[in-house]
Amino acid sequence: MSNDYNFDDVIPVEINTEQPQLCQILYDDEYKTTMGILLALLKNEEYSERALYITQKGIELLASHYTIWIYRYDILTKLNKDLFEELDWCEQVALENEKNYQIWNYRQLIIDRILKTSGDEKEGSTKRKYEPHREFPILEAMLDSDPKNHHVWSYRKWLVEKFDLFNDPKELEFVDKCILADLRNNSAWNHRYFLKFAKVDLITEESVKNELQYVESLIEQLPQNPSSWNYLIGIYQKQGLKLSGLEDFCLKFINLKELELNDNSFKAVKSLYALEMLAKIFLERKDYKDSIKVYDLLGTQYDTIRSNYWKYEKSKVETIVGGTTH
Amino acid sequence: MEVTSDTDVFPFVREKHINFIIEQDSHRSFEYWLTEHLRLNGLYWGITALVTMDTLDSLPKEEVMDFVIKCWDSKSGGFGAFPKHDGHLLSTLSALQILRIYDDELNILGNRRAQLISFIKNLQLKDGSFQGDRFGEVDTRFVYVSLSALSILGELTPEIVNPAVEFIMKCQNFDGGFGMVPGAESHAAQVFTCLGALAVADSLHLLENDTKLSNWLSERQVLPTGGLNGRPEKLPDVCYSWWVLSSLSILKKTHWVDLSKLENFVLSCQDLINGGISDRPDNQTDIYHTCFGITGLSLINHEKYNFKPVDPIYCMPSEVTKHFKKWKN
Numbered sequence: 123m124s125n126d127y128n129f130d131d132v133i134p135v136e137i138n139t140e141q142p143q144l145c146q147i148l149y150d151d152e153y154k155t156t157m158g159i160l161l162a163l164l165k166n167e168e169y170s171e172r173a174l175y176i177t178q179k180g181i182e183l184l185a186s187h188y189t190i191w192i193y194r195y196d197i198l199t200k201l202n203k204d205l206f207e208e209l210d211w212c213e214q215v216a217l218e219n220e221k222n223y224q225i226w227n228y229r230q231l232i233i234d235r236i237l238k239t240s241g242d243e244k245e246g247s248t249k250r251k252y253e254p255h256r257e258f259p260i261l262e263a264m265l266d267s268d269p270k271n272h273h274v275w276s277y278r279k280w281l282v283e284k285f286d287l288f289n290d291p292k293e294l295e296f297v298d299k300c301i302l303a304d305l306r307n308n309s310a311w312n313h314r315y316f317l318k319f320a321k322v323d324l325i326t327e328e329s330v331k332n333e334l335q336y337v338e339s340l341i342e343q344l345p346q347n348p349s350s351w352n353y354l355i356g357i358y359q360k361q362g363l364k365l366s367g368l369e370d371f372c373l374k375f376i377n378l379k380e381l382e383l384n385d386n387s388f389k390a391v392k393s394l395y396a397l398e399m400l401a402k403i404f405l406e407r408k409d410y411k412d413s414i415k416v417y418d419l420l421g422t423q424y425d426t427i428r429s430n431y432w433k434y435e436k437s438k439v440e441t442i443v444g445g446t447t448h
Numbered sequence: 449m450e451v452t453s454d455t456d457v458f459p460f461v462r463e464k465h466i467n468f469i470i471e472q473d474s475h476r477s478f479e480y481w482l483t484e485h486l487r488l489n490g491l492y493w494g495i496t497a498l499v500t501m502d503t504l505d506s507l508p509k510e511e512v513m514d515f516v517i518k519c520w521d522s523k524s525g526g527f528g529a530f531p532k533h534d535g536h537l538l539s540t541l542s543a544l545q546i547l548r549i550y551d552d553e554l555n556i557l558g559n560r561r562a563q564l565i566s567f568i569k570n571l572q573l574k575d576g577s578f579q580g581d582r583f584g585e586v587d588t589r590f591v592y593v594s595l596s597a598l599s600i601l602g603e604l605t606p607e608i609v610n611p612a613v614e615f616i617m618k619c620q621n622f623d624g625g626f627g628m629v630p631g632a633e634s635h636a637a638q639v640f641t642c643l644g645a646l647a648v649a650d651s652l653h654l655l656e657n658d659t660k661l662s663n664w665l666s667e668r669q670v671l672p673t674g675g676l677n678g679r680p681e682k683l684p685d686v687c688y689s690w691w692v693l694s695s696l697s698i699l700k701k702t703h704w705v706d707l708s709k710l711e712n713f714v715l716s717c718q719d720l721i722n723g724g725i726s727d728r729p730d731n732q733t734d735i736y737h738t739c740f741g742i743t744g745l746s747l748i749n750h751e752k753y754n755f756k757p758v759d760p761i762y763c764m765p766s767e768v769t770k771h772f773k774k775w776k777n
Contacts, residue, residue: 135532161532186486187533188534188536188581188583189528189533189534191583192534192581192582192583195583224585227583227584227585228583230584231583231584270679270682272628272632272633272635275632275633276627276628276629276632276633279629279631279632283631306680306681307681308633308679308680308681309633309679312621312623312627312632312633312634313633315621315622316631319622320631348667348680348681349680349681352622352623352680353622355622356621356622356623357622359622360622427669427671427674427705427706427709428666428667428669428704428705428706430703430704431662431663431666431704434659434704435659
């Protein structure tokens with residue numbers, strides 16, 4: 123199977139001969155040979171160059187086979203291989219297996235090990251230092267291809283935490299670019315929230331003001347966007363701001379006069395999120411009648427598929443009204 | 449996009465689905481061996497679909513149990529996805545769920561039981577989270593899987609439950625949903641695992657006044673199809689008929705989505721000729737979507753289809769789970 127290494131002395135583990143018939147599988151020969159040798163070496167706990175090679179073959183055939191990843195990691199550490207080379211190799215595998223997530227966890231392990239082993243070195247060591255920005259091109263390539271790839275974003279979050287990139291200009295520039303490329307990219311909004319609000323000591327009056335301006339301007343560009351509204355409301359809740367501060371902003375998307383005059387006019391409402399916020403603002407300032415009216419409009423005209431949710435919100439206001447008048 | 453109007457409802461093709469599921473395991477194609485790492489999960493999906501349709505005996509019990517036991521990895525103490533694979537939490541829960549559906553007492557575990565319990569418990573980290581195996585991947589899925597498995601085994605203790613609950617609550621986001629780890633984007637499948645974990649831990653009171661979460665879940669319904677998606681602005685997918693609806697069911701808010709529109713969406717994703725259910729109409733069917741389409745329909749209206757009721761917390765028949773021990777502090 124390979125000109126590079128010799129496996130003549132290995133007796134491959136027989137794949138799929140003894141299992142019950144229920145889960146019999148017809149493997150192709152390459153898979154059978156590779157996995158057979160791989161499992162045999164694993165069983166013998168062989169940590170060698172040829173074992174490393176066979177894990178590569180195995181991963182090329184079936185990247186989601188987590189046993190192979192563990193074995194490969196063990197081989198690397200026992201042979202003291204160049205871990206930077208391993209990171210390069212990983213990138214190729216990632217690009218060829220977009221949906222695979224084992225690889226990102228594996229990459230974390232490698233980086234952790236690089237950090238740990240370079241820490242062991244004496245001062246003045248010429249050993250190569252790890253630089254977190256080396257991750258940016260591969261992450262950008264992955265997110266170019268699938269801008270909402272859950273595992274890649276999650277890995278990116280890990281990187282930010284690990285190397286304290288919360289305020290890193292390149293990181294901020296990247297997430298900004300993702301949002302502007304697609305205002306509906308919820309993953310990018312989530313990442314921005316993480317960068318801006320996960321660390322309490324980074325939150326200042328100034329930064330909050332900037333973020334509010336940022337998100338409000340992007341809501342104006344696309345008023346019916348759940349991601350940006352969640353971001354806006356998230357900031358208000360986190361900072362304990364009064365919702366009434368959003369009244370004027372909401373009214374940019376709702377024509378109150380038309381809403382009252384013309385019951386069926388969808389033109390009156392450019393954003394259901396603005397309308398819902400209005401109901402909450404009315405409630406906050408104890409304007410119960412108007413709050414109930416807006417919830418009614420939402421449930422009976424504008425968002426009928428969720429009429430039960432709107433009824434529930436309305437009933438909460440009605441309970442308060444009942445409680446105050448009796 | 450194809451729209452299913454209320455007058456154009458597809459029939460539920462029960463017999464064809466049963467055949468589709470049985471055929472899975474004699475279906476020895478190239479694609480099939482690629483899913484080796486999911487085989488035990490696949491078996492669980494098939495069995496759950498069958499038992500929900502009240503036809504568990506369509507698969508040979510002895511062979512199924514024999515296969516599950518062969519997936520036991522004596523080295524780690526957990527179950528692997530396939531014979532000779534390393535033990536992993538995901539396949540361990542699938543194994544326990546399958547065995548428990550057949551065997552109330554789990555006698556078949558024998559002296560593997562103690563090793564199994566310590567395999568699960570040893571994967572818990574200091575912050576209360578769980579890693580999937582010794583490889584170190586952390587994800588709220590693994591918290592759910594561990595608590596559910598320990599609950600099936602009747603082995604939950606406050607030392608395990610309390611830090612796990614604390615970790616789960618750290619994973620709730622500003623939009624009300626839950627993610628894989630603290631700060632990770634909300635995702636409906638992760639919401640299910642977090643709610644399920646809290647439910648098993650008898651800690652749902654922590655979300656008592658949380659309409660934000662239920663609201664986020666109800667916003668997952670997409671028009672015009674009526675299907676549910678997993679995140680904002682993503683396409684609807686049959687599997688969320690389980691992840692979202694079970695979550696709403698745990699929160700007692702299934703009526704916050706339009707159930708009849710959702711039902712029609714699931715029915716429209718069937719392969720009416722060969723059986724099986726796909727993620728969206730006219731796509732390739734698979735056992736995963738078949739399972740969660742059927743369990744979703746059971747949550748919507750099990751009587752109508754002569755299904756067994758499914759427990760939204762465990763994704764197993766309610767008649768099996770009713771004796772499970774949830775943690776009472």
